[in-house]
Amino acid sequence: MLERNISELKLKSPLILASGILGVSYSTMKRLVDVGIGAVTTKSIGPKPRKGYKNPSIIEVNQGTFLNSVGLGNPGIDNFITEIKEIKKFKFPLIVSVFGNSIESYLEVALKAEQAGADAIEINISCPHAEVSSIGIDKQLTFSIVKSMKKELNAPLFVKLNPNVTNIGEIALAAQNGGADAVVAINTLAAMVVDINTKRPILSHGSGGLSGKAIHSIAVKKVYDLYKILEIPIIGCGGASNWQDVIEFILVGASAVQIGTVLYQGFDIITDIINGLKKYLKDNDYSSISELKGLAHEFKTQEVPDFD
């Protein structure tokens, strides 16, 4: 009922752990699969260990909406290989998110991850508070990195898109033309908060990326627009906090949905979402969630406003 295939990946549910949330240890990722997650995406892994920005680096700014500037903190691919091997013992689809400081270093990390057992590679070219965002705002650079990596990799390649651009569509098309197997839309939105008592930005880095509730409707609009122009699958990402949000993403054209920020509520939220999805399908006489994909596009929307 909830099974989905994305490229070569077979998912038992359309829910994928989003990169940057809990993707440090094999054990938490296994726990997420045990409660219903269909595939996991690791924290973005780079060529060497990196501590990232100091705290505060993850805070809530409104109920269910978080701001973070982790700054791509990660143990480095050579340390992370042990974790990948542990995960592979459990036989669930593993997507390793990678970044680098050049096409060569992206590729180096991705190849090591693939060799260790990654089922797919997601490239992070869009983290709004780190240097890699420069690739994700340029269609030519996006095309080049995807093309170069596809040439060397056997595993499917997903591209996580930066929403902090004027035209996300042209970047997505560049990724598709480069040979990407899917796009993930969207990464966090650049944002900041200032404490009025101390009068200073709260995050150590000053600004960060907004995730959670507040960005969900923005993400839905991006997926809706991308579905009209792309042929490759779109993985929806952005503030999905309950089963209704997941259905909404699928109706606008997402093939699967990433879950991240809402996990602050605990692992049980996944079980709630899975149960909600099943009940919705049953109540509406659908035998598979794939039947819902893109249905929102069947409705004509008003293009020209009414005039007196």
Added chain:
Amino acid sequence: MTKNMIETVKIKSIIEECDGVKTFAFERNSTVIPKPGQFVMIWVPGVDEIPMSISSYNENGEWAITIKKAGDCTNSIHKLKVGDYIGVRGPLGNFFQVPQEKKKNTFLIGGGIGMAPLRFLASELIKMGYNFKVIEGAKVKNEVLFVNEFLEYQKENLEFHFCTDDGSYGEKGFAPEFFEHLIENFTKKDLKDSVVFTCGPEIMLHKILQICIEKEVEMYASLERIMRCGCGLCGLCVLDPLGLLVCNDGPVFNSHMLAEIEDFGKFKRDFSGKKTSI
């Protein structure tokens, strides 16, 4: 205001507890009531934000944290004055589950700054009319915490035992050994009617766990790990192989869980997520 949002508050009072340890009190707009064992994320503006156990809370809504100078952030906190701002998020995590039915023997075993959450627990247990025994371990005499406060409680027929590594205050030796000595003549029934709440260096907690498993004593320990979020997102406080998170599933874990946690007493994650020895 949710518990994961930063609230900046003015430091209301600072008490020097002993060499390198100060207690900072503050009031919050948030009306949420913390429980012993819970923690807060403390932001020192411009420096860092770190997890800290709550060391007291009173009916007037005054919270306190007791901090030992141990690194850049704690050194900076020690330089703050009354009236300076700090940021607070919380209360976070679970808390010490006090058995509904009063146990005959309740032990609070703390090592060093690990006494902070146990001090909050002690004051709550007194309010609940609980009898308990405190075993406090410290390296040397001038690092023994909350002595005067505990001696005040002693009038209420509560037992306090102090031990130092060098014998400069109280007994000479370590808290786990002293605990083992206290229960050595306990009958099976006495052991079943005992509960341990502990916090301190993980090596100490590990020794206490071994004793509690062997003697079949119920035990709860509060653990510490590096965290970014304090609320189940960053994953740095993971405990392998169970995938438990110290922030959301803990910081307090019972002996059954601790026995299954291979990282316990051995490994933690650093700020990059890399596994390192404790």
